[in-house]
Amino acid sequence: MAKVIPLETRSMTEARPTSRTSVIDISKLSLTFETTDGPVHALKDIDLAIGKGDFVSFIGPSGCGKTTLLRVIADLERQTAGSITVNGTTPEMARLNRAYGYVFQAPALYPWRTIARNVALPLEIMGLPKSEQDTRVRRNMELVNLQGFEKKFPWQLSGGMQQRASIARALAVEPDLLLMDEPFGALDEIVRDHLNEQLLKLWAKTEKTVVFVTHSIPEAVYLSTKIVVMSPRPGRIHDIVESNLPRGPRPLDIRETPEFLKIAHRVREGLRAGHSYDD
């Protein structure tokens, strides 16, 4: 089974770190948190390239650093070694250029703002004219099927609707890159299926690059063009699985096809092998 990226590929990535089609290039990246109990190796020697238009999932048990890796891409954390470029620049520059939209595990809506005003929040901060804000709010609320809920406050919406509002908020920035940290983790299976399907349609329509953190194998396989299997202590990449499922919208039934199950099997094997039980 292919483990990590072959060395040849690695040196190639280093040779052209700002490849035209590459949105994110990560090379020998490590992140160590200094704690009172000694250093914690959250990420170790991560090598990864994410191409334009890819849908990439990070999957792994808790503590494998998948969220941390996403936060490094978003410049919410800094690596302690190695290098990373986002859109050919540092993550900080990418953040200052508002190159990405970030969807958190929780909706993180501001309770004192209506749904429409929550979606408008990043647009206010970007200083867009009011008319442009209104257009984008309307367009993106329609995209996530929330029209008619503009004047509601977050507590008046179900968890699934709140998370959809937070996706609309991330999309309103109109970034080419969407970073999503277990966005559907707290939702029930039916809502999650539905949102997965919608997300895939949205991705196919807008051709954005999506980086998606999850701990659900079916979700990762269903959504992704590339699945990054991670293992804990220290957090590292165990396997990278390129999906041969068709790009673009996929029917939910695809999850019962042999191709799907084969990929899911390989991911599961990777998770099992990478999981250390010795502690």
Add this chain to the structure above:
Amino acid sequence: MTTEAVAAPAKILPDSGFSAWLRLRFLPVAVIVLAIIVFWYVMVAVLNAPFQRQLFATAGQDYGTTDLIVATMDQERPVLPSPHQVVAEIWKTTVETPVTSKRSLVYHGWVTLSSTLVGFVLGTLLGVGLAVLIVHSRTLDKSLMPWVISSQTIPILAIAPMIIVVLNAVGITGLLPKAFISTYLSFFPVTVGVVTGLRSPEIIHLDLMRTYSATPSQVFWKLRLPAAIPFLFTSMKVAIAASLVGAIVGELPTGAVAGLGARLLAGSYYGQTVQIWSALVAAALMAAVLIMIVEAADRRVRARMGVRA
């Protein structure tokens, strides 16, 4: 028959409308007020009885228990005036006395109220200002906070005369010195509450702002300040009561001729306990009304901020 055995569903009492207001709001308050009044009358009889016995003895008058108790209710200078004496005094000094008179409780109340309000507004502004500085600067957090706290350990009665004297020396007289004492007492709860409020946003809400590359002032206006509003109102309720105390205390040591504090002082000089108690009750009513106004403002703001009713 079996259908009849199924009892009619227990009558669910409504939680809105007049009867609900009577049951949920009026009744509990009325019961406590009644209990206080009964306790007050009992204490009037107990505390005023010794002096009344002396009076009877001096007059060589025979008296029964009932005579004694009735007499304790209407002494001219009782140790503890009875509620109806206080009500009568308040009625006399508010309704029956023109507002312009120096004997009018409305006049004295207004003097105290005006410095309370000025002090409260200044205190709230100062409190919010200090809180903003403290939250945005580690140095100020370390250097300012201990002073803010220790300022409140000084007894206000000790510092009030000095504030008045010093301000008089630099030519500030009248309303402002008393208002500054109110400010001194009221800024503290506001600072402490607003500091907590400005620090209350969750990490995830702050991270969100970071992903938008928001400037510190955008984070302040769009996240920290709205998050601090409930804390601000809670603090303001404490602050306005403290302001009233400050205004009254400010009137005591300065020999002020007007204000509820001056009424208290004059009452105690001349043993006019009825006057003292009517000033006290007026101050308590004023505090209650002020807090109710802040609460009403709080409710309005909360409704606009979409808080679940």
